[in-house]
Amino acid sequence: MKKAGAAGWFIHDIKNRGVTAWITSLALIAFYVILYFNHKVDPNGRLDAFSRSLFSFLPESASPNKWTFYGFLYTVAITVGGLYVLYKYRHNKYQIVRTCVVMFVQISLGFSVPILLKIFHQPEYYFSYFWPLKFDYFHPSTIASQPLPFILYSFLGSLLLVPLLTVWFGKRWYCSWVCGCGGLANTFGEPWRHLTSKSTRAWKFEKVAIHTTLLIALITTAIYTMGAFTDLSGYPRFQSVAGFVKEYYGIVVIAVLSGVLGTGLYPIGGTRVWCRNFCPMAAFLGLIQKFGRYRIRVKKNMCISCGLCSKYCEMGIDVRAYAQSNKNFTRASCVGCGLCAEVCPRGVLRLENRTPLDPQELNFLTVLKKKERNGSRAISA
Amino acid sequence: MKIVIVGNGVAGISCALAARKRDLEAEIVVVSKETPYFFSRTALMYAYMDMMQRPDLEPHERSMYENQNIQLIQDEVVDLHSDRSTISLRNKGELTYDRLVLALGASPNMFPWKGADQVKDGIVHFVSMQDLDNCERLTPTTQSAVVVGGGLIGIELAECLAHHGVQVTFLIREPYFWPVALGAEEASYVTEHMRDHGIDVRYGEEIASIEADASGRVSAIKTNKGNTLAAQMLGICVGVKPQVEVFKEATTPPKIGRGIVVDETLATSLPNVFACGDCAEIHFPNKKEDERPLIELIWYSAKRQGELVGRNLFGDAIAYRPPLFFNSSKFFEIEYTTVGQVMQLEAGTPTIYLKHPTKHASVRIVHKDDRVLGFNMLGSRWDHNKLEQWVNERRSPEYCLKRLKSAQYDVEFGHVSFAGATSQSIALAKA
Numbered sequence: 001m002k003k004a005g006a007a008g009w010f011i012h013d014i015k016n017r018g019v020t021a022w023i024t025s026l027a028l029i030a031f032y033v034i035l036y037f038n039h040k041v042d043p044n045g046r047l048d049a050f051s052r053s054l055f056s057f058l059p060e061s062a063s064p065n066k067w068t069f070y071g072f073l074y075t076v077a078i079t080v081g082g083l084y085v086l087y088k089y090r091h092n093k094y095q096i097v098r099t100c101v102v103m104f105v106q107i108s109l110g111f112s113v114p115i116l117l118k119i120f121h122q123p124e125y126y127f128s129y130f131w132p133l134k135f136d137y138f139h140p141s142t143i144a145s146q147p148l149p150f151i152l153y154s155f156l157g158s159l160l161l162v163p164l165l166t167v168w169f170g171k172r173w174y175c176s177w178v179c180g181c182g183g184l185a186n187t188f189g190e191p192w193r194h195l196t197s198k199s200t201r202a203w204k205f206e207k208v209a210i211h212t213t214l215l216i217a218l219i220t221t222a223i224y225t226m227g228a229f230t231d232l233s234g235y236p237r238f239q240s241v242a243g244f245v246k247e248y249y250g251i252v253v254i255a256v257l258s259g260v261l262g263t264g265l266y267p268i269g270g271t272r273v274w275c276r277n278f279c280p281m282a283a284f285l286g287l288i289q290k291f292g293r294y295r296i297r298v299k300k301n302m303c304i305s306c307g308l309c310s311k312y313c314e315m316g317i318d319v320r321a322y323a324q325s326n327k328n329f330t331r332a333s334c335v336g337c338g339l340c341a342e343v344c345p346r347g348v349l350r351l352e353n354r355t356p357l358d359p360q361e362l363n364f365l366t367v368l369k370k371k372e373r374n375g376s377r378a379i380s381a
Numbered sequence: 382m383k384i385v386i387v388g389n390g391v392a393g394i395s396c397a398l399a400a401r402k403r404d405l406e407a408e409i410v411v412v413s414k415e416t417p418y419f420f421s422r423t424a425l426m427y428a429y430m431d432m433m434q435r436p437d438l439e440p441h442e443r444s445m446y447e448n449q450n451i452q453l454i455q456d457e458v459v460d461l462h463s464d465r466s467t468i469s470l471r472n473k474g475e476l477t478y479d480r481l482v483l484a485l486g487a488s489p490n491m492f493p494w495k496g497a498d499q500v501k502d503g504i505v506h507f508v509s510m511q512d513l514d515n516c517e518r519l520t521p522t523t524q525s526a527v528v529v530g531g532g533l534i535g536i537e538l539a540e541c542l543a544h545h546g547v548q549v550t551f552l553i554r555e556p557y558f559w560p561v562a563l564g565a566e567e568a569s570y571v572t573e574h575m576r577d578h579g580i581d582v583r584y585g586e587e588i589a590s591i592e593a594d595a596s597g598r599v600s601a602i603k604t605n606k607g608n609t610l611a612a613q614m615l616g617i618c619v620g621v622k623p624q625v626e627v628f629k630e631a632t633t634p635p636k637i638g639r640g641i642v643v644d645e646t647l648a649t650s651l652p653n654v655f656a657c658g659d660c661a662e663i664h665f666p667n668k669k670e671d672e673r674p675l676i677e678l679i680w681y682s683a684k685r686q687g688e689l690v691g692r693n694l695f696g697d698a699i700a701y702r703p704p705l706f707f708n709s710s711k712f713f714e715i716e717y718t719t720v721g722q723v724m725q726l727e728a729g730t731p732t733i734y735l736k737h738p739t740k741h742a743s744v745r746i747v748h749k750d751d752r753v754l755g756f757n758m759l760g761s762r763w764d765h766n767k768l769e770q771w772v773n774e775r776r777s778p779e780y781c782l783k784r785l786k787s788a789q790y791d792v793e794f795g796h797v798s799f800a801g802a803t804s805q806s807i808a809l810a811k812a
Contacts, residue, residue, distance in 0.1 A: 001517040002431050003545060012431060091714065093795035200442060299790065300766050302709055304680050305391070305440040306424035311433050320440060341792055345711040347718070347762035350790055 014267065015191050021267035029264035035070055036255040062119050071111045074184065078106045081187030088190070094338045094351070098176060102183040110180045125150050128178050131158040132217040133281035135249070139221075140228030163288050169353055170294025171285035172336020181258065181275055185314060186337055189271030193339065196270030196316040203316065206276050206333065210283040213253060217280035220249045253278065272314045276333055286332030293353045295330040296340070298323050302348045309340035309349060323348050382407045384694060385468065385476055387458050388484035389413035390422065391680055392658025392687035394441075396482050399691020401449050409450065412470065414457035416510050418443060423680055425513045429541040463633035463651040480653050480694045483628070483641055484687060487621035487659035487678055495590035501597030504615045507538045519614050520545050526614035527551075527602045529588060531558050533710050535618035539580050540713055542614070550581040550610050552602075557584060562708075562724055566734055566807065567759050570741045571712050578713055591615060621678055623660040638662045640676050645700040647690050655693065657686035663701060679708055705772055706755075707765045715741050720768040721755025723747050730754075730809045733778055735802040737761075742797055744785065747809070751777045761797035762790035 002012035014020040038047050051069035058064060082103040089095035109128040118124050123146050131138040137154040146154075165173045175182045185193070196202075223242045226232070232239055262274025275282050296319070303326070309319035315333045319340045322329045341349040384400055386393045389411045397409050420438040427433045446453055454476075460469035467475045489506035491497075497504070503519060506512045516538075524547065528539045531553030539549045557568035558575075575582050587605045594600040602610045623640030636642040636650035640662030647655050647663070663675040677686070682703065689701055710717045726747065735744040742760025746753060752775045756768045767788035771781050781788075782804075791797055 001429055001520065001545070004521055016434070092792055094792040097794050198442075200444070299764060301681060302707075302765060304423040304709075305421040306427060307421060307433065307437050307440060308424070308427060311437050318442075324440060338792065345716070346709040347716055347790055350762075351793060 015194075017195065017268055021192075025264055025267045028266065029260055032255075032260040032264050035066065036259055038066070058115065059119050061121055062115050064115075068115065071114075074180065075106050075111045077188040078180075078183050079103055079187075081184070081190060085187050085190050089342060092338075092342050095342060098338065099187065101177050102186060105178050106180055106183050110183075122147070123150060125153075127153065127157075128180065130154075130162050130174075130281065132214070132221065132284060133179070133181075133279060135217065135221070135254070139224045162285070166285050166288040167292040170292055170330075170334070170336050171282065171289045172294065172334075172351075174285060175275060175282060175335035176337040179281075181262065181279065182272075182335060184263065185266075185271035185275065189266050189314075192266045193271050193314040194311050195268065196272055196276065196314050198310050198313070198316050198318045203318075206316070209277040210279070210286070210333075213257075213278045214280040214283035216245075216249065216253070220245050253280075270314060270316070272316075272335070275335065276315050282333070282335075289334070290330060290332050292330075294334075294336065295328050295352055295354055296322070296334065297328050297350045297352050297354070298326055299346075299348045299350075300326045302346050304346055306345060308343040308345065312339045312343045314339070319349065382479045383477065384409045384480045384482065385478035386411045386482040386484060387413075387468065388482075388486055388658070388660075389416065389419045389453065390484060390486045390658060390683065391419070392486070392683040392690075393482065393484035394419040395684045395687030396484060396657060396691040396694075397451050398449065399688045400694055401451065401691075403692055403695055408452070410452045410454060410476065412454045412456055412458060412468075412476070414455065414471075417453060417455045418446075420510065422508065425507065425510075426537045426541050429513060429516060430544045458627060461628060461631040461633055461635075461651075461654075463635075463654065466653065478653070480655070481651075482690055482694070483635070483649070483654065483656040483660060484658045484683075484690075485624040485627070485660040486683075488624045488626075489617060490620045490622055491617060492619070494588045496593065497591050499597070500591055500593045500599055500615075503593070503599030503613055504591075504617060505538075506617055507534050507541075508621060516541070516614075520547065523547050523613040525550070525610070525612050526616060527588075527610050527612040528616035528618060530616075530618035530620065531555055531584075532618060532620065533559075534621075535616070536575070536712050538616045538618055539575070540578070542616070543579055547614070548581070549579070550583065550602075550612070551575065552586050552588065552604065553582065553584050554587050555584065558582075560724065562719060563757065563759075564724065564732070564734070564745060564807065565810065566736065567743055567745065567757065570736075570743075571715060571759070574713055574715055574741055621659065623662065623676060623678075625660060638674065642674070646693050646698045647686060647701055648693070655690045657690045658683035661686060675703065677703065681708070705769050707769060709765070712759075715760050716762060718758045718763040718765050718768075719756065720765050721747070721753070721772040723755040723757045724809065726754065726809055728809055732807050732809060733782070734805045734807045735799045736805075737797065737799060738801050738803075740797065742799075744799055744802075746778050746781055748778045753778055753781055756781075762792075764788050764790045 002008045010020060014024065039045065047066040051064050051066050055062065055064035055068055082099050085099050086096060105128050109126065114124045114126055126134060131154065136142045143151050162174065176186055223245055227242060257278040258274045265273045303323040305320060305324045307320045309323060313319050314337060315335055317331050317334060336351055338351050341351060382404065384407055386397055393411055397411055400407060400409055418439050419441065421440050424433060424438045428435060428438055454473065456470040456473045458468050459471050467477045468481065469475050489508055505516050505519065507516065526542050526547050527550045528535050529552045535551065539551050542549045557565050558571050559568065572582050589603045589605045591599060592601040592603065599612060599615045602612050602615060604610065625637050625641055628634050628641065629637060633651065635654060640660050641649055641656040643649050643656050643661050643663055645663065645665050647657050647661060649656050659678050686701060689699060693699055705721055707720045731748060733746040737743060737760065740760055745757040747755040753772055755772065785799060789796060
């Protein structure tokens with residue numbers, strides 16, 4: 001039941017898909033449409049000009065544009081939302097540490113560092129983003145324009161650091177600790193985290209949608225790479241398809257799915273519409289997570305099926321279904337925000353990077369160990 | 382085979398699911414008068430505080446009942462005819478069964494306080510969906526409320542009312558909070574915590590009489606200490622009792638004591654009729670002369686008993702053996718885990734008590750000679766499975782103290798250390 005008074009009405013209304021929630025959502029969508037598509041109606045780039053005047057105190061080499069302004073707003077949203085989250089969960093050390101890291105990463109790697117790099121005539125590089133989320137870091141044209149250390153970071157980061165950290169800590173090290181999209185969801189988006197659908201239908205949709213986007217991302221990267229290394233002038237049909245894929249990946253996946261809908265739908269569909277259903281990085285990390293060490297442990301027989309865990313899961317995982325049937329679990333979509341464990345009134349749930357491993361489980365490290373053991377047995381026999 | 386289950390609480394639904402697991406063909410019908418779907422009673426308080434909405438309280442997606450082919454009927458059972466294997470429903474006629482399961486749960490205790498019979502509105506309980514509706518209807522017109530009863534439901538109701546800005550006076554008959562489960566030391570800081578949340582906690586004070594205004598709504602409570610407390614709501618949370626009234630009047634009643642009498646396989650005195658959960662009174666064979674039959678009134682036992690009956694319906698005749706006792710709760714922000722025997726032991730039983738120097742957190746290890754009997758843990762998280770293991774393995778208190786950390790279950794980075802806590806030896810007072 002909502003609290004009495006106008007404040008009680010408003011808090012309930014905006015958090016539970018009321019009129020104010022719809023208005024907020026429309027406002028956010030409008031903002032993103034203007035941000036991404038303003039060049040269609042505003043060829044003079046008034047938004048860019050506004051950003052230039054706002055950041056006129058920076059040296060000229062910083063060359064601020066509309067994205068600088070957006071980055072600034074984004075950082076403010078994460079900082080303000082982060083302070084709210086720090087206050088709300090002040091009794092929970094995991095939430096404190098995690099939120100501080102999220103805020104720090106956004107303020108530094110997600111905003112100031114790229115501007116500083118530009119000021120010092122280096123490429124505008126975001127160390128907190130990796131392929132396949134930051135798609136262009138694998139594009140030959142981007143690579144050609146970067147100094148070697150940046151190229152090494154792109155490749156080693158995406159192909160070595162990301163999978164290894166995910167095997168060790170689960171995808172949470174990225175999705176709820178480092179990533180800007182996740183950072184915004186877990187700070188500014190806090191009031192709407194419970195809106196993500198927990199239905200089986202939503203889960204089915206998620207599995208198809210997210211892996212489809214991953215596949216499209218892989219294909220698009222392949223097309224870009226092929227274009228750089230081979231002469232395709234003899235294949236006009238391929239070229240036209242390639243051009244189409246390149247253009248529409250940017251518009252559909254980046255602008256519409258991650259921006260307009262991903263953030264615009266916060267007050268209606270919950271905070272992880274993009275992360276849960278479309279982010280190719282989340283899909284990639286999720287597949288690794290299934291075989292890694294991370295899991296949510298469930299204390300046997302202690303669940304009272306109250307459902308707070310499911311209600312407050314931003315990824316739409318029906319945590320209660322596992323808890324009430326006493327099953328430890330690792331779901332590909334789990335970003336390890338730790339809110340299920342936080343809200344559980346009986347302390348049933350615990351996020352773990354487990355050791356020792358359960359020999360009965362399908363697990364990347366178990367498979368390795370088993371091989372070793374079999375090997376040594378073969379020798380002794 | 383047609384299985385009819387009366388009651389769609391955790392016992393009834395656990396029974397239905399266990400039965401379905403056992404037999405894919407059986408016809409399973411669940412009858413409830415309270416709600417069309419199973420909901421989690423333990424989450425009522427979260428709906429009251431707007432942390433959840435009504436549909437969130439249902440532990441299973443609604444499609445589950447169809448997938449599992451479990452038929453749900455919302456109606457009230459009014460009679461039982463064991464001779465022709467039917468039950469009568471208030472609106473939907475008769476229902477025949479091959480096996481009948483009574484899982485009616487419990488209903489709140491009520492005492493004949495002076496003036497209670499004059500009250501038409503404003504007295505609430507907090508165990509059913511109807512109670513929640515009632516509380517929500519009354520809250521907007523309530524400035525102050527009195528909650529009676531120093532147990533789990535009482536503190537939950539007090540928390541909800543305080544959340545909505547209602548001035549709450551919490552009347553607790555006992556000398557401190559929940560003495561059947563907590564020691565005086567734990568209770569003292571739980572009380573402090575309640576008072577920090579604005580609850581006016583009063584020990585040793587009880588209702589003397591209830592006063593109502595002209596419309597019949599509660600207006601004030603007079604206490605045995607001569608105080609008059611203005612209140613527009615009166616929460617009665619003085620325990621629950623097995624719900625058996627319906628069957629006392631039945632054409633062929635099962636044997637009824639305080640609850641529905643069952644043997645250790647949870648079978649009642651009637652053929653093909655079982656009972657489980659809060660309404661069951663279990664009589665074990667070879668029980669001692671002075672031992673009372675077992676009535677378990679908690680979520681965990683209802684789930685266990687329901688699952689067992691789901692198998693015994695098919696003739697398994699597995700005896701119910703309650704495992705080592707465990708329970709959990711949360712008093713505002715203080716989490717509570719208990720394992721084994723703690724407060725219901727003879728006076729003088731030694732305990733080791735560690736109080737965290739700054740937090741509202743403590744550890745109590747109850748032991749006899751060199752064997753640990755139980756744990757009472759407040760204010761931090763504990764892996765009760767580990768604590769159970771220590772009791773079952775007859776470990777010594779020293780053994781457990783040395784390994785306390787391995788049973789802790791706090792969030793990452795949030796380990797609550799008892800290394801700096803002073804250890805006291807406190808003998809149990811009389812329970």
